[in-house]
Amino acid sequence: MTLEKLRPGQRATVLALRLREPLRRRLEDLGLAEGTEIRCLGRSPLGDPAAFLICGSAVALRRADCRRIEVEG
Numbered sequence: 001m002t003l004e005k006l007r008p009g010q011r012a013t014v015l016a017l018r019l020r021e022p023l024r025r026r027l028e029d030l031g032l033a034e035g036t037e038i039r040c041l042g043r044s045p046l047g048d049p050a051a052f053l054i055c056g057s058a059v060a061l062r063r064a065d066c067r068r069i070e071v072e073g
Contacts, residue, residue: 001070001071001072002066002067002069002070002071003038003052003061003066003067003069003070003071004063004066004067006038006040006050006052006066006071006073007040008040008041008042008043009039009040010039010040010073011037011038011040011073012037012038012039012071012072012073013035013036013037013038013071013072013073014032014033014034014035014036014037014038014070014071015034015070015071015072016069016070017033017034017068017069017070018068018069018070019065019068019069023065027054027059030054030055030057030059031054031055031057032054032055032059032069036054036055038053038054038071039052039053040052041058047063048063049061049062049063050063050066
């Protein structure tokens with residue numbers, strides 16, 4: 001499944017990042033890499049963006065980017 005499907009409060013493990021290089025590198029610098037546990041903190045009223053807890057930091061990601069991150073959980 002993709003990160004887009006994660007609902008507030010749910011946790012998952014990152015399997016693959018299928019993002020273009022500038023964004024991929026930025027997220028890896030924040031700790032988002034294969035094997036990382038991630039938790040959905042919530043979504044904006046219209047559902048985009050969503051906030052996720054990654055290695056102790058809250059990060060907002062757009063729906064289009066969430067569709068390119070594969071997770072299991």
